[in-house]
Amino acid sequence: MSSEHTACVEIGGVPIALSTTSYHFFALLLRRYENFLSASVPEFALDFEIVDARPATDEDTCVRRDGEEWLIERGDFSARWNAREGTGLVRQNANPYSLDAVLRILHSLILAGRGGFLLHAASAICEGQAYLFSGISGAGKTTMTRLAPSDVTLLTDEISYVRPEVRDEVRDEVRHDAARASAAYRAFGTPFAGELAKPGENTSAPIGALFFLEKGPQNRIEPMPASEAVRRLMRNILFFAEDPALVEKLFASACELVASLPIRRLTFYPDPRVWEEVRRFGRDHPRGRSLHDGVKQEKLAHA
Amino acid sequence: MPDIYIARSSAIAARILAGEMMIMNSADSTFFTLNEVATAIWQAADGRTPLSQIVREHICGQYDVEAGQAQADAEQFVADLSHHGILLVSDRPFAPQASA
CATH class of the missing domain: 3.40.50 (Rossmann fold)
Known part of the structure; x- marks a missing residue:
């Protein structure tokens, strides 16, 4: 992974490495998930590419399969998630609400396969x-x-x-x-x-x-x-x-x-x-x- | 009325919980619960047994109900679930792979 900054965020016992080249976004991420940072070995990895700001919205979330990958799209972000490899790429603005939404969707996909x-x-x-x-x-x-x-x-x-x-x-x-x-x-x-x-x-x-x-x-x-x-x-x-x-x-x-x-x-x-x-x-x-x-x-x- | 054959759709998930049959259509997430009589029909819907035989063997033989009324209720039930894509209906037996 080419991102400079990586933190492991563990929610529900599922450690996910979140990486980005944006120091500003990384600082935001550390603040937001301060109490959920973990030293565990990540099970999954998400790379964040920060793009131009668009307003956060709860509307029009679309999650669908595209071959082996999941495509996750909303007005303020788009993501590709390969469940088999456990890796994904997210393009979003540096908005904590978008970040929360991406993680909620990802955890819902992971949990569905685990009975949760x-x-x-x-x-x-x-x-x-x-x-x-x-x-x-x-x-x-x-x-x-x-x-x-x-x-x-x-x-x-x-x-x-x-x-x-x-x-x-x-x-x-x-x-x-x-x-x-x-x-x-x-x-x-x-x-x-x-x-x-x-x-x-x-x-x-x-x-x-x-x-x-x-x-x-x-x-x-x-x-x-x-x-x-x-x-x-x-x-x-x-x-x-x-x-x-x-x-x-x-x-x-x-x-x-x-x-x-x-x-x-x-x-x-x-x-x-x-x-x-x-x-x-x-x-x-x-x-x-x-x-x-x-x-x-x-x-x-x-x- | 000619006899009909019924088969469970493969696009559903069904579970019995606390004696109740619950069915979810995974295509559109609609949710159904069946009572005891409806569950008996549902479980007998193998795609090869005529509905009249299901009613005779699984309803009239088990419950105190007049045959004509039982058949009419069963046809209405089948029509309802067929409308929602839960049951498949045909005027001839289904091929083995068609039933769930």
């Missing part, structure tokens, strides 16, 4: 377990993190990093073996911040539960049918590629997670008492148990 995903969810560690709070914009993800007591560790208020806890040598193998069936999940902190404008801690914990948020007059935690949990999960997983094989993998991963973890609807009134409910739930529900058995839906079929 990025999820629109806040997450935090409480008493040794991670709790995820998912929902559409305005559902209360950032509010939950703002209400967290001081002993709770913030992982992210916007994009949660979820992957199964299985040995590397079996995680990409057949999905129905004993190791997969007993897989637990771990949530990692990410530097991808939402309204809170504060990166998460660079740490991780086994996931105790996933809550889908709704605001209401009082705090209430309720069971949710498995099908609704999978449906909501699929809606909130960050994925950009219109690729049937990867969609199938994500669907399988969503089903695995729903089968492995307690998934609940959390209706909450936005004051700190909601965290007492979360804490109580964690103590009452040992990790790794799911309570979906016996739930059925009545409709014959619906989209």
Whole structure:
């Protein structure tokens, strides 16, 4: 690689070497991912070529296969990613939001092959377990993190990093073996911040539960049918590629997670008492148990 | 009405979770859940068994339902899933590779 400056940024236990010839961009990168710099041997490498500034935008992200490579394009950047070689080239302006977007997309592609995903969810560690709070914009993800007591560790208020806890040598193998069936999940902190404008801690914990948020007059935690949990999960997983094989993998991963973890609807009134409910739930529900058995839906079929 | 044959599309992913059959069309990411009766039809959709035989053996034989009503409900169900590209429908048996 010809780039002069290289740093290894490790998010979710996936170390990626980020290289550039631009000192200015490199300094930006170091500041932005200060708490996620790593001395690990990189699994992947991205080379950044800085081009003329164009405005950052969330629109028109296009991720598609081109032979052995993925093409990732948005108004403010374009990238080629060779998944087999684990290398890529990014052309973007020196904009931290573009950089975040590129890394989110790259991690979503990497995670899809490992049974994990990025999820629109806040997450935090409480008493040794991670709790995820998912929902559409305005559902209360950032509010939950703002209400967290001081002993709770913030992982992210916007994009949660979820992957199964299985040995590397079996995680990409057949999905129905004993190791997969007993897989637990771990949530990692990410530097991808939402309204809170504060990166998460660079740490991780086994996931105790996933809550889908709704605001209401009082705090209430309720069971949710498995099908609704999978449906909501699929809606909130960050994925950009219109690729049937990867969609199938994500669907399988969503089903695995729903089968492995307690998934609940959390209706909450936005004051700190909601965290007492979360804490109580964690103590009452040992990790790794799911309570979906016996739930059925009545409709014959619906989209 | 002449008999029809049904086969599962190869462009879908299906999983049973907590007793529910969930199906995702990977081409357009649409998501379906099936109840117990619909699941029985889905699982029997091998592309070679006529729908009337599926209804007779897997629905009427297992559930307390009148045969004509079961056949009508099954045809409606097949039409719905066929419309979404989840089930393939033909007036003759599918070649072996056509079924999922």
